[in-house]
Amino acid sequence: MIPAAFDYVRAESAGHAIALLAEHGDEAKLLAGGHSLLPLMKLRLASPTVLVDVGRLDDLRFIRDAGDHIAIGALTRHRDLEISELLSQTAPLLHHAAGHVGDPQVRHRGTIGGSLAHADPASDLPAVVLALGGTLVVEGPNGQREIPIGEFYTGFLESALEPDELLTEIRIPKLDTLGWSFQKFNRRAQDWAIVGVAAVRADGHSGVGLVNMGSTPLYAAGVVDALHSGATAAEAAERANEGTEAQSDNNATVEYREHLARVLVRRALEESGLS
């Protein structure tokens, strides 16, 4: 399968990428690792006429301690996250989950920024960043703005990112982590999660994100609300499907997904140390 023809432009800087997006408007798409976009283009589900390659913007590839948060450049690859000692100490949930995205070849190319901006409800990292309460830094023609991850996802493969904006950095708050868990249920290695759950319990913060339980990556607000009220893991898990809108497909019916969400949330909370 070969993508439809397009013009290819290599961005020399973040500013250059934004200018190219402004010039080409809706017709342009950003290309980072390409592991979400290229499969869609090969299937002709996406046919941008201009690809702006930001894959060589190495100044957006970093993981650093920024005081109260960890700053991660949008072009940091999953493999970089998976082997980061800093991340393993400060955000073990993200460190662990990054090692479960796709397979090693995918993790060598795919980027955290690409995964988050693609807004696929079946992706692992959006649910993780939702659980951790991350903030996304985006740059556009009018400068920089910050978007809390909870306000980022607006629809299926749609986000608050404007067509002329570039996601540049992901900020993960440094939590005093008590426990965390990442549950990914699939039937074959390397598959997308049929349902996934990312959970973190920390001093002053509880967060739970759901994979593949609706048209967007979801925050399990009902579960977190129950946790704040002192619920047990089993009690909180009963609220796993509040606000979800799971779909039926070849892998699972709605009922099966909802069952999985309850079971996996309970397991995740238990693994996070909640009785």
Next chain:
Amino acid sequence: MKITMTVNGVERTDEVEPRTLLAHHLREALGLTGTNIGCDTSSCGACTIHVDGQSVKSCTMLAVQADGSDVLTIEGLADGDTLHPMQRCFQQNHGLQCGYCTPGMVMAAVSLLEENPNPTEREVRLGLEGNLCRCTGYHNIVQSVLACAAESSGAAS
């Protein structure tokens, strides 16, 4: 668009259409048909090669993205008539049957051992999760990789 890359140690400059996938460029422009295309959807791993030292699925990468890169395919692995240790271990441990997945499997396995020289059996299985084999049931492939790892660590110590 004109791109230059080093493929199996030889610098190549070619004119490519931006939409040309790296796997097609290697097979059709460079004649390196050892890189197989299986599923064409980044699932099966038959097209696995190394780009700048890391395993990637060349059906999910544009040739233009590899401009300036160092590319290694299965054809570049052996040293003349001397097989790469991983190739020899696959041969000696019956790590292949029909052979279709083998180039990708070997390239993924070499990358795996570069990142983790002494993997457990489970780590080998996880490390090869991006490569599908319909013949072997994976058992002898895993044995091949473990044998190669043991041989390398024995040689190092």
